[in-house]
Amino acid sequence: MLLFDGLLYLDVQKTGSTFVTAFLQACYRKPQIHYHQHARLRRALAPGTLGVISVREPLAQYRSLFRYGLDGKGGLYHRLKDQDLDEVYQPTQEGFETFVEILLAPESARLLHDSFGPVARKFGIGLMTYRHLLLAMKWPLATLKKLPRDQLHSAYPDLRIWRESLRQEHLTDDLRDLAARHPDLFDATAVEAFLAPRPKINPSARGAELSTDLSKPLMARLLERESLVYKTFYPEALAAHRARIG
Known part of the structure; x- marks a missing residue:
């Protein structure tokens, strides 16, 4: 979470948050309050605060998390390692x-996050939706319990506390559009300078050749568990995946 005077950024893991945080710190006009x-x-948020x-x-995200674990990095890697499941990290399809099967298995939920198990059982959601909800709502665990x-x-x-979203797949365009919609909040010159082409931040070194063409049953389970994120932000991708698996 990155809070400025007038803007709150909800930095969900593995969504380009390092880049977005650097962008906001470089281009936002008002003071930073908390990070x-x-x-x-x-x-409590001040009235009128823009949630992003x-x-x-x-x-x-599953693929990115897997590749990150191939480098021996990340909290998820260490959680699986503690359960003697780190042998799954092989750079093969x-x-x-x-890895995806483990993360989607209901019995794995308690291993992936301390409070994920009850929520996963109640709503049938996947880890990526859960991570999203933890930041997208105020007091998420209490809210989901009720x-x-x-x-x-x-x-x-x-229930959501955000008004603007930034898609990792279109991050430069979405950031430029965000700044254009709120010119009073962003320094236009700094925006253009920051969004000039540059090397990727925090890339994983291994597994670049891995395909996201999962088996049809596994893909169907993933779409069901992550349907909230797909329906909210990626309806076209959801339709394309469903058409592929029949």
Whole structure:
């Protein structure tokens, strides 16, 4: 979470948040108030604060997390290692699919995040949707505990604390558009200078050749578990994936 006077950025993991954070710190006109990487909102917001969240297609997030683990990095890698599951980290398509299967298995939820198990069982959501909800709503765990299991999708638009979203796949364009929609908040010269072409930040070194063409049953499970993120941000990708798997 990165809080400025007038703007709150919700920095979901593996969504280009390092780049977005650097962009905001370089281009936003008003003072920074607080920064705690990937933290939830735990304070009252001033009226009129603009909420911004970054997102990424869930399948791409799974692949990115797997590649990060191939380098022996990340909290998820260490959680799986503690459970003697780190042998899954092999730079092969089979290794990637086994990784996705582990993350989608209901019995794995308690291993992936301390509070994920009850929420996963109640709503049938996947890790990427869970990570999104932890930052997208104020007091997310208490809110999800009170929410009926069949009302997550319908209630989400009213529960979310963000108004603008940034897609990792179109990050430069989305950041430029964000600044254009709020010219009073951003220094236009700094925006253009920052968004000039530059090397990628924080790339994973291994697994670049891995395909996201998962088996049809596994892909169907992933789409079901991550449907909130797909329906909210990637409806066209969701339709394309469903058409592929039939």
